[in-house]
Amino acid sequence: MTEPIAGVERILFTEEQIDARIREVAAEISRDYAGKTVKLIGILKGSIFFLTALARYIEVPVKIDFLGISSFSNKSGAPGVVRIAKDLDEGLEDDDVILVEDIVDTGFTLRYLLQTLAGRAPNSLSVCTFLDRRARRIVQVPIRYHGFEIPDRFVVGFGLDHNQLYRNLSYVAVMKQEKA
Numbered sequence: 001m002t003e004p005i006a007g008v009e010r011i012l013f014t015e016e017q018i019d020a021r022i023r024e025v026a027a028e029i030s031r032d033y034a035g036k037t038v039k040l041i042g043i044l045k046g047s048i049f050f051l052t053a054l055a056r057y058i059e060v061p062v063k064i065d066f067l068g069i070s071s072f073s074n075k076s077g078a079p080g081v082v083r084i085a086k087d088l089d090e091g092l093e094d095d096d097v098i099l100v101e102d103i104v105d106t107g108f109t110l111r112y113l114l115q116t117l118a119g120r121a122p123n124s125l126s127v128c129t130f131l132d133r134r135a136r137r138i139v140q141v142p143i144r145y146h147g148f149e150i151p152d153r154f155v156v157g158f159g160l161d162h163n164q165l166y167r168n169l170s171y172v173a174v175m176k177q178e179k180a
């Protein structure tokens with residue numbers, strides 16, 4: 001049994017649970033996109049662990065590209081301005097795109113990304129997020145695939161960070177409550 005490291009309160013999803021769930025999501029995608037090629041667009045940096053795990057279980061041809069955006073974090077909790085820091089390498093004309101996110105929280109980031117990518121004429125555009133924290137949703141965004149729904153607590157691991165740390169944890173964990 002994996003022992004959580006310092007700073008972590010409890011493990012929410014183990015490596016085994018994550019792997020099993022990712023296989024299910026990949027199977028769904030493989031069914032839905034049968035006969036097509038999917039282009040996975042990973043939002044840097046949080047989604048890369050999920051994206052590579054997912055891609056290995058998808059059974060239709062897969063292309064991969066990445067989009068870097070300015071990071072979340074705003075003490076007041078208000079939605080910050082989203083900015084593209086690293087654009088895609090290639091256009092999206094005629095692509096069947098799946099936007100791959102680490103977590104959808106308020107939905108502001110995803111709404112911006114969907115608007116931006118929709119303007120690049122993909123054949124189709126859907127969203128696959130590893131984690132979905134619906135309790136905090138402010139703007140409604142269409143999420144076609146998700147790994148897990150999570151409670152209203154800050155989580156780290158499997159790509160998700162706290163001040164750029166903990167991304168490499170093989171599990172997802174709830175952080176210890178910070179003293180205000």
Ligand code: IMP
Nearest residue numbers: 072104105106107108109154155160161
């Ligand atoms: P939204 O725009 O509020 O939906 O925020 C989404 C972004 O905030 C995600 O892509 C993450 O980068 C970040 N984020 C939100 N919640 C967490 C968390 O619990 N742990 C780590 N990052 C988070």
Ligand code: MG
Nearest residue numbers: 043046102103
């Ligand atoms: Mg993110």
